[in-house]
Amino acid sequence: MEKKSFTFDEIKLKLVNYCVYQDRCHAEVEQKMREFLLIDEAKDEIILYLMKENYLNEERFTRSYIRGKFYIKHWGRAKIKMHLKQKQITDKLISSCFDEIDEDDYIKMIRKIYEDYHSRQKGQEYQKKSKTIKYLMSRGFEYEKITDIFE
Template sequence: MNSKVYTVEEATKKIEYYCSYQDRCHDEVITKLKSLGIVPQVIDHIIVHLIEHNFLNEERFACSFARGKHNIKKWGKFRIENELKLRNISKYNITKALKEILPETYIENFHLLAEKQWDAVFEKNLLKKKKKVGDYLLRKGWESYLVYDKLEELSRSH
């Protein structure tokens, strides 16, 4: 627990800064405010202020989260969707966020990641190699039909 006691104005300024350098979801902001020792009634007041002043926008958060996790971490749609659900993002915003990823970019990133992982796994036994690469891609949240089709293609060509 934080030992400093914050006024509503101090807590608001601190959380505005917290939201300004990276998009946040409501849950992250509430957790941060609780860690500052802010009481629930004041948290509600600050959340309303943040939304009214566009520091907190769940749709914007979901869209930037989806784009970032796909482009940087190469996550598939299942993983992105599950991570957004864990953050209590609405189904509407999750659907909107997943539309941020262009289908051609999605497939291109999948093929690049699969081929890179295939080349990185040094396993003589073809079945074991397919399992290792497949498990990796499934953990990243890629659709199983994409994974299995790609594994067949890779095992034939290598």
């Protein structure tokens, strides 16, 4: 099947809609642009346009990503950070946006997941505890934070 060709303005509009549908980061937009045969100058022009018109805003993306992954998916900071780095978000930006997660909510989330998971485990207390800590760490919660709560 041959690729349908679009005009520059049609491609630009498609990318605007892509950004409007949900916050995107630069890497996602660049990935999306690969679907269209664009020269580098055209890609740069579209990226600049999206940024200038505030369709593409890396900080807004990062903040919304952090909120969603914590409050909806219940991920810890380590897992969120790893996934943002895969999207080529800088450490500096990630760190400055982590204030989207309220520290009390973070501790409460660890407690809640701990209690829910721990209560479903079988075996000796130390096995249940160790399994639960491993589980929380796989969700991206920091070992120090987990153990602090239960000291």
